[in-house]
Amino acid sequence: MSRVLHLIVCGAGPAERVADMIDLARQDGWDTYCIVTAAAVEHFVDLDELRKISGHQVRTTYRVEGDESVPPADAVIVAPATYNTINKWAAGAADNYALSQLAELTGAGVRIVAVPFVNQALAANAVFLRSVESLREAGVRVLFGPGEFEPHPPRTGGSALASFPWSLALLAAA
Numbered sequence: 001m002s003r004v005l006h007l008i009v010c011g012a013g014p015a016e017r018v019a020d021m022i023d024l025a026r027q028d029g030w031d032t033y034c035i036v037t038a039a040a041v042e043h044f045v046d047l048d049e050l051r052k053i054s055g056h057q058v059r060t061t062y063r064v065e066g067d068e069s070v071p072p073a074d075a076v077i078v079a080p081a082t083y084n085t086i087n088k089w090a091a092g093a094a095d096n097y098a099l100s101q102l103a104e105l106t107g108a109g110v111r112i113v114a115v116p117f118v119n120q121a122l123a124a125n126a127v128f129l130r131s132v133e134s135l136r137e138a139g140v141r142v143l144f145g146p147g148e149f150e151p152h153p154p155r156t157g158g159s160a161l162a163s164f165p166w167s168l169a170l171l172a173a174a
Contacts, residue, residue, distance in 0.1 A: 002030060002031040003030050003031065003074040003075070004030070004031050004033065004072065004073050004075075005025050005030040005031065005033070005073065005074065005075055005076070005077060005173065006034075006035060006070070006073040006075075006076045006077075006101070006105070007021060007022070007032050007034050007076075007079070008034075008035045008036075008037075008076065008077070008079075008098050008101070008102065009034060009035070009037065009044075009045060009079070009080070010037045010039065010040055010080055010081055010082040010084075010085045010098070010117075011037055011039025011040040011041075011042065011043050011044060011082060012044075012080040012081075012082050012117040013044070013080070013117065013157045013158060013160075013161050014161055014164040014166075015036075015040045015044035015045050015080055016044045016045075017161060017164065018034070018045065018050065019049075019050070020166050021077070021079065021166045021170070022034075022050075022054050024167055028170060030075075030170075031055075031056075032054050032056070033054065033056050033059070033070045033071070033073075034050055034054050034056070034059070035059045035060070035101060036050070036058055036059070036060050036098075037082075037085070037096065038060065038096065039082070041060060045058075047060070056068060056070075060097065061096075061097045062097055062100075073105060073110050074110075074111070075110065075111040075112070075173040075174070076105055076110055076111070076113070076173075077112075077113045077114075077115070077169045077170070077173050078102065078112065078113070078114040078115070079113075079114070079115040079164075079166065080115060080116070080117035081114045081115055081117065082117065083118045083125075083128060085098070085099070085102075086114065086116055086118075086128060086131050086132065086142075087127055087128060089102050089103070089106075089131070089135065090130070090131035090134040090135050091131070106135075106140060109139065111141075111173060112139070112140045112141065113141045113142075113143060113169050113172040113173045114135065114140055114142045114143065115142075115144075115148075115149050115165060115166075115168075116132070116142070116144050116151075117149070117157070117160075117164065118151050119151055119152055119154040119156070120151040120152065120153055120154065121154050122151070123151035141172050143165060143168055143169060143172060148168060149165055
C-alpha cells in the first residue's frame, strides 16, 4: 500500500517542474494528491496535465459534490513555498484552500516539509525570518539555509530552477 503525499504547489518558478516531484514521489512509493494555489494556476501549472501526471483531480479550492475525495496525508510537502504563503501560514491566515489545509494539518501534527523559493532580498526580510522560525517551532521542517534551499539574487530565479531541492524535500518527508 502506498503512502499518501499532499503536495501543495504555490506560484513560483519551480512549480513549472512539479512533475519532477510527482515522478520522484511515485518512485519512492508515494501516491501524490496536489493542491495548487491560484497564482500557481495562473502562471505556472496546467491543471489537466497535472491531473494526468498525478492520476488524481487537482484541488484548487474546497471540495464540491462530485469532486474526488482526498485521503488523509501521511506527509505534506509545500514546494515551492512563496514568501506570501510562508508569512500567511505562520500568521495563521486561512484565506484560501491551501492555507486552510496547512493550518489544519499543522495543528493535527502531520509531518510537513516546506521548501521556500525566495530571493535573497525577500529572505533577508525580518518578517520572513520570523515566519520560518515560527513554522519550525510548530513542527514544520522548513528546508531553508545552507545545504537546503539557499536564496538566489533578486531577478535570477530562472537560473535557480534546476537546483530546486525536490529530492531533499521528499527525503525529509519520509
